[in-house]
Amino acid sequence: MLQFNRVSKRYPDAGDVLSDVSFTLERGKMAFLTGHSGAGKSTMLKLIALIERSSRGQIILNGKNLSRLQNREIPSMRRNLGLIFQDYRLLNDRTVFDNVALPLIVTGHAHSEVARRVRGALDKVGLLNKEKRYPLGLSGGEQQRVGIARAIVNKPPMILADEPTGNLDPDLSQEIMRMFAEFNSHGVTVLIASHDLALIEAMDYPVLRLDHGRLVESRREAESPRLPESRREAESLRLPESP
Amino acid sequence: MNDQRTIRRMQQQRRHEATRSLKDSGLSSLYARERKAVNRYWATFRQSLQGYLDNHGHTLFASLGRMWRTPVATTLTVTVIAIALALPASFYVMLKNLHQLGVVLEDSNQISLFLKPTLSDEAGMALADRLKDHPGVESVALITKEGALREFRTYSGFGEALDVLGVNPLPVVIQVRPQASLAESHEAQGLVKELQALPEAEYVQLDLQWLDRLQALLGLARHGITMISVLLSLAVLLVVSNTIRLELENRREEIVVAKLVGATHGYISRPFLYCGFWYGFIGSVAAWLFVTFMTLLVYPSVQHLSELYARELDLKFLGFIDTLGLILFASLLGVLGAWLVLMAQLYRMNPE
Ligand SMILES: Nc1ncnc2c1ncn2[C@@H]1O[C@H](COP(=O)(O)OP(=O)(O)O)[C@@H](O)[C@H]1O
Ligand SMILES: [Mg+2]
Numbered sequence: 001m002l003q004f005n006r007v008s009k010r011y012p013d014a015g016d017v018l019s020d021v022s023f024t025l026e027r028g029k030m031a032f033l034t035g036h037s038g039a040g041k042s043t044m045l046k047l048i049a050l051i052e053r054s055s056r057g058q059i060i061l062n063g064k065n066l067s068r069l070q071n072r073e074i075p076s077m078r079r080n081l082g083l084i085f086q087d088y089r090l091l092n093d094r095t096v097f098d099n100v101a102l103p104l105i106v107t108g109h110a111h112s113e114v115a116r117r118v119r120g121a122l123d124k125v126g127l128l129n130k131e132k133r134y135p136l137g138l139s140g141g142e143q144q145r146v147g148i149a150r151a152i153v154n155k156p157p158m159i160l161a162d163e164p165t166g167n168l169d170p171d172l173s174q175e176i177m178r179m180f181a182e183f184n185s186h187g188v189t190v191l192i193a194s195h196d197l198a199l200i201e202a203m204d205y206p207v208l209r210l211d212h213g214r215l216v217e218s219r220r221e222a223e224s225p226r227l228p229e230s231r232r233e234a235e236s237l238r239l240p241e242s243p
Numbered sequence: 244m245n246d247q248r249t250i251r252r253m254q255q256q257r258r259h260e261a262t263r264s265l266k267d268s269g270l271s272s273l274y275a276r277e278r279k280a281v282n283r284y285w286a287t288f289r290q291s292l293q294g295y296l297d298n299h300g301h302t303l304f305a306s307l308g309r310m311w312r313t314p315v316a317t318t319l320t321v322t323v324i325a326i327a328l329a330l331p332a333s334f335y336v337m338l339k340n341l342h343q344l345g346v347v348l349e350d351s352n353q354i355s356l357f358l359k360p361t362l363s364d365e366a367g368m369a370l371a372d373r374l375k376d377h378p379g380v381e382s383v384a385l386i387t388k389e390g391a392l393r394e395f396r397t398y399s400g401f402g403e404a405l406d407v408l409g410v411n412p413l414p415v416v417i418q419v420r421p422q423a424s425l426a427e428s429h430e431a432q433g434l435v436k437e438l439q440a441l442p443e444a445e446y447v448q449l450d451l452q453w454l455d456r457l458q459a460l461l462g463l464a465r466h467g468i469t470m471i472s473v474l475l476s477l478a479v480l481l482v483v484s485n486t487i488r489l490e491l492e493n494r495r496e497e498i499v500v501a502k503l504v505g506a507t508h509g510y511i512s513r514p515f516l517y518c519g520f521w522y523g524f525i526g527s528v529a530a531w532l533f534v535t536f537m538t539l540l541v542y543p544s545v546q547h548l549s550e551l552y553a554r555e556l557d558l559k560f561l562g563f564i565d566t567l568g569l570i571l572f573a574s575l576l577g578v579l580g581a582w583l584v585l586m587a588q589l590y591r592m593n594p595e
Contacts (some may be wrong), residue, residue: 051505072507079505089500105508150504 007057035210082151324526367415483580523577
């Protein structure tokens with residue numbers, strides 16, 4: 001599903017933000033991406049979502065080499081991704097319903113179809129009764145759930161979340177993470193960037209750790225005893241042997 | 244209202260399910276399955292078409308609604324556009340009316356034959372009778388010495404000066420209207436020469452020279468209007484561009500989010516292109532109103548002119564085709580202005 005092959009990203013004024021990153025995330029798996037602030041987590045997700053382009057190496061997503069992708073192919077690529085942001089990125093002058101509907105509207109779905117799907121997505125995140133509210137009238141957790149509903153409304157095969165719990169208290173964070181786990185159990189590939197180590201520890205998924213732009217460690221099943229089922233999950237994340 | 248919609252949807256769904264179960268139970272042949280596939284294909288097609296139309300129609304009026312919500316800014320922009328369009332358009336109408344005047348005068352084709360002052364009215368009448376039978380002449384009119392004096396008194400205001408003279412110094416005038424147009428035919432020119440050769444003739448005057456000058460002036464004005472039109476079209480383009488640029492700036496966040504959820508440039512551009520269209524469209528309709536209003540304002544003077552020339556001069560407005568052209572052209576300009584900005588701005592806006 002997703003493969004990084006010796007990927008580097010250089011910003012003109014910040015040098016190499018990612019260097020020589022390689023890993024594979026298989027279809028239907030879920031993994032965490034962690035590391036200190038400024039380690040390059042967001043940059044990595046931006047490369048996958050084609051918000052930025054890699055400087056070297058290749059990224060293969062759904063069998064497509066992203067470095068070779070034309071600009072006009074980007075929208076159709078993004079429609080296969082559900083993006084979730086720490087700052088939610090909601091449009092505050094639009095209702096919850098309209099925010100969630102946006103991915104369907106931009107792809108030209110008919111009104112009847114839009115309403116059905118939006119209510120379905122809001123139902124999944126437990127906000128069905130808030131569809132007429134505006135984002136600023138909601139709590140942080142609720143806003144993030146609106147963001148999640150928007151990310152899943154067109155049923156993308158992959159979800160990328162950048163610090164989805166960064167602004168939430170532990171209870172809410174756990175609830176959000178449980179939500180991701182549930183999407184994953186329905187076959188959605190999930191990659192979550194987070195520096196909330198406690199939260200990550202509490203969940204049983206493989207972890208990619210970045211340090212100053214380098215992939216330094218992946219927590220394998222060896223570190224903590226796992227059920228065989230989750231072992232397979234952990235193996236879905238493969239790192240090349242370091243030289 | 245929402246409840247009603249929900250109920251309606253539920254009803255539809257139930258109906259749909261009912262027909263489906265009917266089909267499933269009775270018809271399980273290959274034919275039925277094929278037909279179902281075709282139906283499904285059509286349903287998808289209809290749905291995406293519906294989505295497309297929903298979207299276009301919605302966007303068209305949504306951009307109008309957006310303009311409506313900032314009435315001051317929109318009014319200002321539309322007014323500037325309307326003025327820029329009304330200026331050349333009103334010149335054009337003026338030109339059309341002047342041109343009409345020129346045609347009318349040309350058509351009048353008058354030759355004024357001033358007789359020698361010593362000749363009497365009777366001599367004039369005899370000459371007029373002779374001229375009437377001339378094959379190149381359509382009609383003649385005689386202005387007697389008395390008549391000329393009356394006219395002079397009315398129009399010049401020097402009546403008292405003539406009283407002092409004691410005698411009437413004004414000559415008899417025969418106004419000759421030739422068969423052919425003076426401007427065009429040699430026959431008419433020949434007639435002029437003949438009249439000049441008459442022993443009774445003192446002076447022959449044609450209303451032709453200043454007509455030529457008028458035509459030349461009109462030609463010059465036409466060129467001037469073309470140039471002004473080009474410049475002001477450019478102004479309209481810039482006004483729309485700038486307005487759209489500001490609008491893009493205001494909606495940057497929305498655009499970025501739309502891009503992040505997979506909106507194409509085409510989708511993002513659409514409301515702005517429609518917005519440009521509306522500016523051009525509304526601006527040109529307003530311009531039409533301006534021009535028509537101004538034309539009505541000059542109506543009294545045109546009527547006065549009509550009386551002076553004893554001719555029916557009907558006031559020319561911006562015609563149907565001209566108006567249609569103006570509106571189409573301005574709408575296109577609006578779209579073009581928006582498009583130029585989108586090309587310049589949208590592709591530079593991150594993320595791609
Ligand atoms: N657009 C940019 N231009 C220059 N430097 C950037 C840009 N975006 C991020 N960086 C730098 O890249 C590094 C990694 O950033 P980021 O990926 O946001 O880290 P993280 O999400 O792990 O906190 C930081 O040092 C940051 O300053
Ligand atoms: Mg970050």
